[in-house]
Amino acid sequence: MTAAPPARLLQALRDALGAAAVLTDPDMTEGYAGDMMPLAPRGRPLAVVLPVDTAQVRACVRACAEAGTPIVPRGAGSGLTGAANAVDGCVVLVTTRMNRILELDLDNRLAVVEPGVVNQDLRKAAARHGLFYPPDPSSLDWCTLGGNLATNAGGLCCGKYGVTADAVLGLEAVLADGSLLRTGRRTVKGVAGYDLTRLFVGSEGTLGVITRATLALKPLPAAPGTLIASFDAVQQAGDAVIRVVREGLVPSLMEIMDATSLRASAAYLDTDLGGAGQQALLLCQSDSGGAAADCELAAMERLCQEAGATFTHTTRDPAEGDLLLRARRVSLTALEAQGAVMTEDVAVPRTRIAELIAGCEKIGAAAGLTVAVVGHAGDGNMHPTVLYDRTSADEFRRAGEAFDAILALGLSLGGTVTGEHGIGKLKQEWLERELGPVAMRVHRQLKAALDPGNLFNPGAVFSPAEAGHDTP
């Protein structure tokens, strides 16, 4: 790359956004060059831009398109696949300054937001009016809705309330030529044309920059009641999950922890979490309120006992419930306290959870490493986490092999290589393996149709054109 075009591009960006919103000092841009997944490749950006409105985003896109400089859109950077990682010489477009809740329509139960709004800020604003924005990724206190939309983020609530995509009514996005696309609607239902909204949600910034979203809200549910159940065998906990689903119950939360993650959380919290021998813990909640919650919790407790639980405890006290959930909430932090981690995101049919956990234990043993499993049992989305010593190149290699073996296991159980984190710059070969050549060709055709110059987030999700593939 010659010096002149970047200089012209930088000047155009400064003219459009003001000099203070265009960062080029590597000490400053470094902080915007990657997300929370250290294993994914990350490059050095030419610049980081912080637009404050849609007009500035459009100006950035036009300037970059003219210069042929790729754009990597990002929010807060809480992602776990490197989807927001910079590529060399790119412009990182940060949406965190576009952080207004533009509208809360209580009577139609919807919100209109800019992409930089922090997930929890919308949750709190909605809750003040008795409304509920369900998607609750673990990073909800700092991740942005734009990032949630780009990755179709999940969370703990998904078994009952769905993922981010299920809460989106419409979007506004800037396309590769700088034009502004509006998708969807404000109505509950609508079938006018292709579902462009869902095409953009989860596309990880490869098709455009989302600058606004219309989100559906739900009535705020009752404070949850909580059940915990301990098991002497993972298979029994898996059986309990199957029984809960078969009984027609839809818990508002159903998390599973294996023995390794339980030990890590117990050590971190300095408590025994109810016994040294337990091999698995199920944490279940009902937010149905009143007698309905009593019924659901009692039914789940009975089913856990029938599946062989050695200990169960139910509480309707939300504070006690929070306390019980702490073991799950701190699990990743607790594991990180023991060493470096690679966190997986496979989702399997709910009937295969126990097999996945047992398989992860075997994979860990074969690799000579610890693999801990926690996950969203209510929807089958598991987060096996491989522990390794970051100072050992050999352990790092074996951890990577175990990581791959877990993905292969997930696929072999009828699952997917990513339940909620996405593909990013980490799992592209696995996407090809999961989807096969026809679906990958369709991906490339769609990308070529909407972003022929490969302006947006090149290197994320898939390579637009590959040797041997014709891209029209």
Next chain:
Amino acid sequence: MTAAPPARLLQALRDALGAAAVLTDPDMTEGYAGDMMPLAPRGRPLAVVLPVDTAQVRACVRACAEAGTPIVPRGAGSGLTGAANAVDGCVVLVTTRMNRILELDLDNRLAVVEPGVVNQDLRKAAARHGLFYPPDPSSLDWCTLGGNLATNAGGLCCGKYGVTADAVLGLEAVLADGSLLRTGRRTVKGVAGYDLTRLFVGSEGTLGVITRATLALKPLPAAPGTLIASFDAVQQAGDAVIRVVREGLVPSLMEIMDATSLRASAAYLDTDLGGAGQQALLLCQSDSGGAAADCELAAMERLCQEAGATFTHTTRDPAEGDLLLRARRVSLTALEAQGAVMTEDVAVPRTRIAELIAGCEKIGAAAGLTVAVVGHAGDGNMHPTVLYDRTSADEFRRAGEAFDAILALGLSLGGTVTGEHGIGKLKQEWLERELGPVAMRVHRQLKAALDPGNLFNPGAVFSPAEAGHDTP
């Protein structure tokens, strides 16, 4: 078109499907040339083919692609926009013989089906195991799931349970080159790549032929309790809807009927439906069961009374509930008994329902015609129906003008021109008006990427390329 290519194509189709599955006699093909919307244009097909499996669909697509002959896919033909109407010289591909429920996975609450399965057949099969397939278009006893998928069909349940798209986990579809695309997954969650499933759902057969679907099932809800409420003014009924939504209630059904439709149903059923003076009727159900249903029904009754209802009645007896719902269920038949009808499908924000109904009355008065309104108040999807004398060209013209005026009114209220029926070959100009030029350009780019030869359902939803538009 010369004679030779059709002959070669017909031979290829007969070779692939057997002669009995390739209809060319106009007396027989006529029955497959259109759906239930007489106003949309329909052509004369070259042939109608009835494949029995995916391999036969692929053979048909390849043969038609080679001959340059368009394919119009269809199910039972219950559509209301001409989406499945033949174009001259096309091959109509009927999926009704592909009608197997391939799998009911009770533990993972999902079904795998062929496109020709009748909606109600899946509902019944699922219900035998305590499971529920929610989407319930009015034609559920004869419409097929393939058509439901192609149009993203709705129904009465949508306010609580969503539309067809919300029940789809994955698809198999034959693309324009005959290749077989598999989208989605069997897991509850998954974010591997673009949401191709949702791109195909609602695309009205313009991107490929859906040959298989994996559908999510829900636990079968309790038998519904029913509330009816009469109002002296439409505004009061609209106010009751707003109060129900604001209270955080999610009725499993909430239908509205205006005075005209009430009179028509009363005449058809030969009953007074609770009084001559009523201007609007709300029908609400709760399927939450037990005390929860009692609570919901009592709250809705109170809110209706606070909004000014002159009469309310609640029953937990499902048979009585069915009887109360009859007025709504027969409404279109009752209107058809009075003359020819044009049925609309606008959806508006739930706060604007009363304005829409009042506006429809004005539009009817201005046109010198009767406009009756029934609709799904729970999601704002209204079906204003224009009555006219089919023997009068002048009335037909005025009815068409009223139809257009209702669409314009729906858009002006922040709504969409189609809540659940689709665009088909009826509302293409209105799609452009609703979506605007950027979204239309994106539609054309996507269509060109996946079906560059315009093989699938040409003339439906939008014109692939228009004068003044560059299609890449």
